[in-house]
Amino acid sequence: MAQIVICAICIMFLRKGSEQMNYDKKLVYLDYGASTPMSKEVFKEIEPYFYTLYGNPSSVSSFSEQSKMAIFNARERIAKAINCKRNEIYFTSGGTESDNWAIKGAVLKNRDKGNHIITTAIEHPAVLNTCKYLEELGFKITYVPVDKYGIVNLEYIRNAITENTILVSIMFANNEIGSIQPIREIGKLCREQGVIFHTDAVQAAGHIPIDVEEMNIDMLSMSAHKFYGPKGIGILYIRRGIKIDAFIHGGHQERGRRAGTENTPGIVGIGKAIELCNLNMSKESERTKKLRSKLAEHILEIPGTELNGPDYDKRLPGNLNICFNGIEAEILLMSLDLKGICASAGSACSAGSIRPSHVLSAIGLSPEKCKSSIRFSIGEETSEEDIDYTISTLKEIISSIRTT
Incomplete structure (x- = not known):
């Protein structure tokens, strides 16, 4: 009371x-x-795509080609920022969708290999509630503990991995206490064990260096409005070769994995925002x-x-x-x-x-x-x-x- x-x-x-x-x-x-x-620079760059360069990037006209090229260039910028290939970048509505897609898509596509997911108790609700949903579908979730500083012990992850483990999802940096996890070491362990590694990098992207190759990251989520870009746009990096279900079914957009007309202004904005943040x-x-x-x-x-x-x-x-x-x-x-x-x-x-x-x-x-x-x-x-x-x-x- x-x-x-x-x-x-x-x-x-x-x-x-x-x-x-x-x-x-x-x-x-x-x-x-x-x-x-x-940022003013981001706003200036995306403004024309609201009312001047408004063509649908899926159309075949030369006018729409300008939108298509803008999306191409944004993928290039993001790929350069996190050191991956352009065709490994997929655009989403934000970090929550990216986390949902990474976790649900990976475990549902690979459920013939097992039913076990490893995460931590300090993840964002976008991860925790997705895991809770999958638990209701019969998947087993292990929540590895963190120490008093919010850092996970690598040995806890190693000991939690079983022959049924499909995915490890651990955030890059925590949204409340800012703790940065040993991502490179976690990624290396998962690679050695043949387990897919996803990291929610929504708080980290644009603020601390990210190299998906060096850090052995298989999937990574980010959201533009956390680093001076527009709201309503995010990315999911999916390493080539990772098997994952399509998240939204419909047209052919995002190489058939995430249907729906592309948010061209948002995509241009997230590309410019991550480029500026990495430069500065x-x-x-x-x-x-x-x-x-x-x-x-x-x-x-x-x-x-x-x-x-x-x-x-x-x-x-x-x-x-x-x-x-x-x-x-x-x-x-x-x-x-x-x-x-x-x-x-x-x-x-x-x-x-x-x-x-x-x-x-x-x-x-x-x-x-x-x-x-x-x-x-x-x-x-x-x-x-x-x-x-x-x-x-x-x-x-x-x-x-x-x-x-």
Whole structure:
């Protein structure tokens, strides 16, 4: 009952605050892990494909050929970014579809070889709920544990593989605590064991280097809106030779594996966005790490705060997850929102209950700590002034909450 009351107060507080908030006056966006703004360069490149170069790429006219070439060029850009062949890139509606297709498509196509899937307890719901669905169909799922930093032990995967294992699906980097998995080693192990290896790279793509050849990756998911591209477009990399069912049946698009008229503006956008991110990755990564270190240093000076997840060298450059002991995350987030600061929490205020983050629970945090944890994620438009404002505002809010 107490949780329901808190949740109701949070909703009322948010509604009241939203009426007063003027984002034109002040906005500090520290929720890049949820979504990023489309870059101006990407917007400029995709704009003509909405109203000038609108031909259907499946048509035979010379006008439509321009759309077809734009898609061809986008595949080239993406293939170069992750070091694969152009015809190994398939376009989807986003990361969730890519994860669904990779997992369902691979296990259903290869079920004559077994019925076992290996994943972790900290995957995105797009993976976890897909595995749950397959479990209802009779597939066996092993959820290998992670340590207190959110990193999986390679030996756990090795010991979990059986003669019935079809697929291992482990995310490249976690969306809540930013932990980066030993992908190269996992891929090598799967290759040696003859098991298909899929990685959800939605949080990693565009932010840390990815080489599918060097890392022994068989399938990889990504989503454009996580790296300054448009929403509604993603890719699934499928290594040549991997047997996988078609996901959407209909026409011949995507070489007969994913039917439907191509989203040409989105495809152009994801190609341009990944190209830009890879060009600027090294410089931007260092800048982002410095801002994160400053934010972390000052927040962790506040009594009762703790860092959740791995050390900084083993997490995404812009990711920071902090536990504010004794303070409900929802209340803290809404207080920040009233000051124009956007962040996020692993717990959700939904249907009259507050659910602890499955990721934070998996790394050993108590339900109370889970419900007191916030993720800050830094991106390209974050300035040092934004960090300074967040630090001072956060200290004021916490002092006010703890003295009332």
